[in-house]
Amino acid sequence: MQHRFLGTTGLNISVLGFGASSLGGVFHDVRLDACIETVHAALDGGINFIDVSPAYGGTLAELNLGRALQGISRDRYYLATKIGSYSEARQDFDYSRAATERSIEHSLRRLGVDYVDLIQCHDIEFADHEQIVCETLPALQRLRQEGLVRHIGITGLPLKVFPSILDRVEPGLVETILSFCHYELNDASLGDLIPYLKERGVGIINASPTGMGLLTPRGAPDWHPASAAIRSGCGRAVEFCAKNGIDIVRLAIQFACANEAISTTLVSTTSPARIRDNIASASLPLDQDELQTVLNVLKPIRNHNFTRGLPQHRDPILC
């Protein structure tokens, strides 16, 4: 398993990371034994970076992850969780100091650890960035002083939320960003932001190389925010790959992991077989010709996006 440094945090993380959202039943119902087996298979396969949030499954993902990590030596993995977004369905966002401190205390308890390596402001397109800069981040700094969290990051869907915060804080305060659905076969627009992030020494975490299911034979779940055009465009690529004997999930992972500026790409599953497959995919060299044929099929919808959040944080739509 290849490793890369996460910005200037000093953390040397596996290029494939484990996203624990599946453990909360976000994509489909889960069983605890499958969760445990999958997390163990991930760690045994060389993954050393695990990302989760209290929002996934209404704390269920953290609870299941905590059970899976029982008995595992703390130095075998770097653990990241989040604060601020508790339920998008209920519009339950709270980036206040009190909610942040409470959430971290509860997350540590659910996860069964004394500290997390990375704490992230979750989906900040739903936040008032004045509050993030003046209240949330200082609260996280204090928790870092106390040793409950080691590093601080931000996450979000629209790409503009990252400069919105990074331009307003002192260098080194926000050490990582987590972006999703913007570095995959159909949408690699995160690439435009990479020079800006590298300039600031900010580590880059990319999530969901399959676009939360868009680039899988199973397709995206019902709640997926992508337009019908994006769904069908990706569906055409899935069909093309099936017809031509190309494993589209393997290709999606290879594509995401190939960019050396991205420290890790997160995949999420509750199937031990699938995580082993994904790990194997990450170590296979990328065939540029194969990649080009699939990118051609996706060309009509390339970088077409979807967005969300408060009006001032939404990206312009390309469609």
Place this chain on the structure above:
Amino acid sequence: MVIDSHHHLWSYSASEYGWIDDSMAGIRRDFLPVHFEREIRMAGVDGSVLVQARTTIEETHRLLEMAASHPFLLGVVGWVPLDSPDILPCLSSLAGTGNLKGAREVLQGRPEGSLLKPAFNAGIALLKTFDLTYDILIYQNQIQETIELVDRHPEQTFVLDHIAKPRIRDQSLEPWASDLRELARRGNVFCKVSGMVTEADPTSWTPQQLQPYFDVVLEAFGPNRLMFGSDWPVCLVGTDYAQWLGMVQSWTAPLSGAEQAAIFGETAARVYRLG
């Protein structure tokens, strides 16, 4: 666990340690594991990373033997001829022993362009396959070239020795501070807080002269990429083990417990894969 990330051990001979000149006459003697163990026990340090002094394979073998017989020697940074055509079999045989954690050569004072030579870079590129770090021993005027080197190997762990040896006795922070900050922006570079008294005037230095240099290093690298090192016995030319440790402890006292723990052991344990 408190870890000293940088020290040496030797059986002194004038022929092998010609670099120890008259001004350092006090260290022209044997410094063996038993001597070091006494120092660290008194200082409350639990273990260490033993670093090459002589530039021979024989030195590397001897250091590995010492580490194998003394559990407090947690890891070895040995000498290897990185630009040699035989470097691959050399690394293969040394890496098998388990105690070799990193490689170092004496890069300080090498002619301009040395760090960018193809053979040297080919050797650096091999280190990762053996899970080996590379300790960078340079003078401050070599930082820019070092930046080019580390950028060529973004997945290789580099550890900067002695904060790149700024000329503390001249009491000038620039251009060292700007160069160091630029180097520190590379996430694959870590830094040892070591060897600072040696760069000051060993006979007349003060903590106040040294502290501004520490402040730059702390701000540039952050606690999670810093590690305390004694550079014993070389440090004895101007200080002693307890005094140097106490000084770094006083500089880091304002930091949080977790940050101090990082500087005094956790960073070293993680970077050098100790225990």
